[in-house]
Amino acid sequence: MNLWLVPVVLLLSCSEKPYVNNIIIPEPIAPKEYEFSKTPSWADEFDYEGLPDPSRWGYDTGGSGWGNNELQHYTEARPANVHVADGVLTITARKEAYEGSGYTSTRLISKGKGDFLYGRFEVKAKVPTGRGTWPAVWMLPTDWAYGGWPASGEIDILEHVGYDQDVVHISVHTESYNHAIGTQKTAFRKIQNASTEFHTFRVDWTPTYIRGFVDDVQLFDFQNEGKGYKAWPFDKRFHWLLNLAVGGNWGGQQGIDDDAFPAYFQVDYVRVYELLNP
Template identity: 40%
Template sequence: MNSFLRKGLLLPLAAATLLITACGSKPAQPAQEGSVKVNPSSLSLSDAAVTEVVTVISDCDWGVASGNKDWCTVSPSGGVAGTTPVTVKISENKGYDTRSTLLTFRYGGNKLEVPVSQTGKQKPETPETPEGITVPEGYELDWNEEFDTPGKPSLSDWWYETGGGGWGNNEIQTYVASAKDGQDLCYIADGKMTLEARKIGGTVYSIRINTKKYWKYGWFEARLKVSDVPGSWPAFWMMPQNFQTWPGDGEIDIMEYAISTQGKNKSSSSIHCGAFNWPAGTQKTHVMPVNNAASEFHVYALEWTADYMKFYVDGNLHMTFANDGKGYSHWPFDNPFYLKFNLAYGGNMGGQTDDAKLPALYEVDYVRVFKKK
């Protein structure tokens, strides 16, 4: 084929190819650039719940999302060119650790991240445990009275119950606040608090003293020396802060000692509630031998949790009372209780008395309360 023909055929083919190429392709679109600025560029917040506003300045459409919507939310979730306020809602940080997330702004193929951080709550200072105090494992000291300052118990920490009438147990004594006719019946000396039951003018007077603080759960212990005077009935126990009815609202007896009814060198621990109490003969009680209970100090303790109570003498477990999950009549012990020390005389548990052997002395070397860490 001559060159003329070849040229004649190739020219139409080239033109057709050019036409097909031109019709089948589109010119490349330039990438959308745009710009987004956020003011402020970061948020640093305290642990409290708060609502903050950031300002978005843009020349294009944009969207925003929080990296953790459980505690950080944004509104609106996007906008157009111009100036737009964005509300950032932060919930309270109830933990102790700082938490953080990102607000991510997207526009075109770009993104801008705004850091958000929120501090945790301040950890309460753990009081330094005084020298000589042994802390039970898993606990820390919450309150204690070592009775190192001679005089009277401080009325900022303690209060007295007063009066007679038997106190529901046919007791003989009349309780007074601190003293009777100039004779001290509750005093601090030689590093201990002493309660006395003493006959004055034909009447036996004694002491019933309580803490102003109250607790729900914890480890409670006192180092005590009791009395062997017949009829004396020293106790270390707890009653509910919001007491309405007995035994329904509960009673916790950490230590009771009554030589006339329990015998010498034997202490008991008990609980009372609607289902378990001494009038019905159903109370939960255990008697523990304690050598030289009235001539030496011994440590009586209670560990109280939501699930059980455990009673100890000198570190030896002797009684456990478990929460059986059957309701308030079986376990009214999910409420605050306060501590009590008293020295009763005679009555249902005090038993046979001997006034000739009075006064009876009940000594408290220390009382300590520990809470779970």
């Protein structure tokens, strides 16, 4: 019996060696490197005087707060709430009675005048101080192809709430990932002098990721997981929004300091760089 076992053992030993030597370990798939145009394809440098350029900007108006329980009434083309001078756009929130609201402000939109699918989106801004202020630079879907919020998505390039001074936020919202169900994808960073110096805020939006930067330092990374629109509705057109809210579900969490008004949200420029290799 021992004699016939020997060749079997040898056979097994010989057969193992080529199997081990031919194991192929796949290389990690390198993420695609995207390129953007060197000069903006759409921009507002605010190098003029008066109201915002009507060829680039429209207005959302009213006092509904869009579900956020904000307290301001957004006005249209009202110099007391929005104007351009000295190379800077200023949105002013004021404490005043207006159309049933106790405060006024402005919400600028580029819908129908600047709608984009992918690109590098950059703003240089200075946020106001004071409890109850809630400035934002963000993007919403132009066509709402997947349904109402949050199904069609939201991209927040800059948010700041006055009770948490100098802490800036970058976020996205989708049907699968949003604050209403506790799954929001967000990142924040405390910076110095957010209200006394201009800082740059940027989002790189590509078919495979959305990345956020503050002063060119990456803060946020959201990947396309390939799970469909509920996780990634970011394959449709979006447009800019610039606004200064008062109070609301987030901005008003610690009350409102009326001594902070009038409050000023200032923007030095808004720029879009085209994605060259989608």
